[in-house]
Amino acid sequence: MTGKTSLLEALLLACGAIAKKGSAKDHGTVGDLATDAKSRGVGSELSVAGAEWEGEPWIFVDAPGAVEFTQEATHAVLVADVVVVVVEADAVRAASVSPLLALLDARKIPHVVFVNKVDVAGAGGRLKETLAALQSASARPLVLREVPLRDGADVTGFVDLVSERAYGFKDHEDAALTRLPEAAKTEEQEARREMLERLADLDDHLLEELLEDVTPSHDELVANLRTDLQRDLIVDVFLGSAEQDHGVRRLLEALRDEAPDVTVTALRAGVSAGDGALVQSFKTVHAPHVGKLSWVRVWRGEVTDGLVLGDDRVSGVHRFFGAKVQKVPRAGVGEIVALGHLDALHTGGGADHAGAVVLPWIDALQPCVAMALRPVRVGDDVKLSGALAKVVEEDPSLRIEQSAEAHEIVLWAQGDRQLRLALERLKARFGLDVRAEAPQVAYRETIRRSASQHGRFKHQSGGHGAFGDVYVDVSPMARGEGFAFDETVTGGAVPRQYFSSVEKGAREHFKQGPLGFPVVDVKVVLTHGSYHAVDSSDAAFQQATRVALVEALPKCEPVLLEPVLAVTLAAPSEFTSRVQRLVTGRRGGQLQGLDAHATAKGWDVVNALVPQAELRELVSELRTATQGVGTLAWSVDHLREVDANESERVVAARRKARADARG
Numbered sequence: 001m002t003g004k005t006s007l008l009e010a011l012l013l014a015c016g017a018i019a020k021k022g023s024a025k026d027h028g029t030v031g032d033l034a035t036d037a038k039s040r041g042v043g044s045e046l047s048v049a050g051a052e053w054e055g056e057p058w059i060f061v062d063a064p065g066a067v068e069f070t071q072e073a074t075h076a077v078l079v080a081d082v083v084v085v086v087v088e089a090d091a092v093r094a095a096s097v098s099p100l101l102a103l104l105d106a107r108k109i110p111h112v113v114f115v116n117k118v119d120v121a122g123a124g125g126r127l128k129e130t131l132a133a134l135q136s137a138s139a140r141p142l143v144l145r146e147v148p149l150r151d152g153a154d155v156t157g158f159v160d161l162v163s164e165r166a167y168g169f170k171d172h173e174d175a176a177l178t179r180l181p182e183a184a185k186t187e188e189q190e191a192r193r194e195m196l197e198r199l200a201d202l203d204d205h206l207l208e209e210l211l212e213d214v215t216p217s218h219d220e221l222v223a224n225l226r227t228d229l230q231r232d233l234i235v236d237v238f239l240g241s242a243e244q245d246h247g248v249r250r251l252l253e254a255l256r257d258e259a260p261d262v263t264v265t266a267l268r269a270g271v272s273a274g275d276g277a278l279v280q281s282f283k284t285v286h287a288p289h290v291g292k293l294s295w296v297r298v299w300r301g302e303v304t305d306g307l308v309l310g311d312d313r314v315s316g317v318h319r320f321f322g323a324k325v326q327k328v329p330r331a332g333v334g335e336i337v338a339l340g341h342l343d344a345l346h347t348g349g350g351a352d353h354a355g356a357v358v359l360p361w362i363d364a365l366q367p368c369v370a371m372a373l374r375p376v377r378v379g380d381d382v383k384l385s386g387a388l389a390k391v392v393e394e395d396p397s398l399r400i401e402q403s404a405e406a407h408e409i410v411l412w413a414q415g416d417r418q419l420r421l422a423l424e425r426l427k428a429r430f431g432l433d434v435r436a437e438a439p440q441v442a443y444r445e446t447i448r449r450s451a452s453q454h455g456r457f458k459h460q461s462g463g464h465g466a467f468g469d470v471y472v473d474v475s476p477m478a479r480g481e482g483f484a485f486d487e488t489v490t491g492g493a494v495p496r497q498y499f500s501s502v503e504k505g506a507r508e509h510f511k512q513g514p515l516g517f518p519v520v521d522v523k524v525v526l527t528h529g530s531y532h533a534v535d536s537s538d539a540a541f542q543q544a545t546r547v548a549l550v551e552a553l554p555k556c557e558p559v560l561l562e563p564v565l566a567v568t569l570a571a572p573s574e575f576t577s578r579v580q581r582l583v584t585g586r587r588g589g590q591l592q593g594l595d596a597h598a599t600a601k602g603w604d605v606v607n608a609l610v611p612q613a614e615l616r617e618l619v620s621e622l623r624t625a626t627q628g629v630g631t632l633a634w635s636v637d638h639l640r641e642v643d644a645n646e647s648e649r650v651v652a653a654r655r656k657a658r659a660d661a662r663g
């Protein structure tokens with residue numbers, strides 16, 4: 001999506017909420033003011049602004065369009081009365097909104113399309129291809145509400161297909177009524193007929209009128225459009241240029257006349273009838289000096305400062321205008337406000353006076369890139385853990401992983417920009433300087449051949465000594481079988497009470513093999529040994545087992561294993577060949593299949609196997625190759641042997657890291 005923040009500025013200007021539009025280039029718009037990531041030039045979080053138009057209150061929510069912040073945008077969509085999907089007159093870019101359209105269709109959320117920047121040279125000529133791309137991505141019929149007026153390649157205005165009035169564009173002014181040129185009448189009549197036919201497919205009375213060649217009235221058409229939009233049966237398409245204020249007021253008029261109100265939306269959101277206030281949180285923020293703020297939609301009743309919702313008492317009701325926050329005594333049905341100190345309310349959850357209310361929501365997206373985080377200041381580990389918990393509560397598409405094996409705190413995200421934003425928040429909001437580095441890959445090692453080895457541990461230091469003596473066979477097992485222990489001891493050479501000691505010693509030793517990684521898929525068999533009636537002990541037999549394995553494993557040709565991921569890469573079909581080349585171009589990447597996307601029309605899904613070590617670069621290259629819209633999901637599939645060159649590099653890096661840690 002492109003031009004969303006510019007459209008918000010134009011809408012606020014049309015409502016008289018601002019006297020002058022800010023510049024997206026200078027990060028001076030209302031939407032930019034609401035983000036703590038101005039320097040990136042791309043919105044990373046929601047911006048809410050209230051306004052009034054023609055005596056009615058309006059609330060606009062500007063959602064981020066980048067794929068890394070899809071979770072944030074999705075949460076806003078779920079509580080909206082109507083969604084305006086902003087696209088350019090570009091068929092390739094239009095296809096990128098297919099996942100959003102699929103979500104809106106699946107959730108039956110009313111939505112319209114605003115084709116932005118139609119004043120750009122050549123945009124009018126690309127409109128037909130853009131609409132075709134949008135229709136191929138939409139499960140609902142697109143209903144073009146306007147056709148452009150052209151002067152050569154330039155779009156100079158539009159014709160409203162409902163009123164059949166023509167409007168001419170004037171820079172930074174509302175479109176003015178103008179004469180419909182003779183040359184445009186044929187196109188207007190064809191487009192209007194197509195609009196009527198699409199509406200007639202959903203209304204028998206209108207179909208009868210068309211068959212009888214009766215022209216439906218303006219009011220009847222508006223009523224049909226209103227009903228069909230509110231039932232999510234059609235997708236209206238409007239044209240304009242937010243930068244130049246073209247078509248913006250016409251969009252406002254249509255939304256005023258046809259969009260559903262909060263009572264309709266509340267039913268769609270699963271809100272039951274009842275008394276008293278009911279709210280649903282769609283965003284959580286931990287603000288400095290304020291504490292937890294829950295951004296909520298008020299579905300029912302009135303919220304006041306001090307009202308008890310669930311187990312908590314509201315501490316402050318706040319309205320938004322971008323970064324500006326105003327404390328108010330109350331908020332009514334349909335409003336979006338921030339409520340303070342509702343500690344038990346989580347994002348997506350609802351609350352009323354009786355307690356928590358379960359409402360339909362959406363699962364968190366699976367993250368695909370990660371960083372290992374370490375605090376710069378000694379002693380900040382506990383503070384870091386607490387701060388990360390709050391950051392993840394703010395953005396459920398982040399995930400924290402505590403790696404006991406690597407002694408790391410790993411933060412998973414949708415991409416590098418989201419990770420950088422998380423680091424900025426840790427510093428700005430929690431005063432934490434954090435060092436970020438690539439997390440360790442969970443390499444394993446195994447063996448290729450078998451060996452038999454004797455191990456003895458004997459220690460005498462006065463009084464009771466320590467004695468353990470074992471003979472073990474070590475052999476490889478099939479991939480994925482883990483570890484197995486057995487014994488074939490005869491004649492009581494090793495008392496049965498020490499069998500478990502040998503097994504325990506082997507398990508402990510296999511936590512780090514000769515290459516420096518945990519050992520898997522190995523079987524150890526205790527075949528013989530000896531003991532001392534006084535000096536033998538559990539600890540002595542564990543030590544004897546370690547002595548044997550230290551000698552045995554290097555003889556068994558140890559090899560390095562790496563985790564291989566089953567990945568699903570999704571992108572518009574025109575990028576499919578690029579995505580396939582990305583996979584085959586990665587070390588160890590293997591294509592497994594190609595399918596049409598189950599829900600996003602015009603998209604393909606490439607299934608592949610890729611080493612986990614290649615995941616981060618693959619995600620980055622996928623976004624670059626697909627104009628920032630490609631997505632990736634993954635799961636661990638199996639372990640496989642690493643080639644010799646890569647193995648040498650990994651083992652050398654491991655040894656160096658351990659040497660550095662020892663000082």
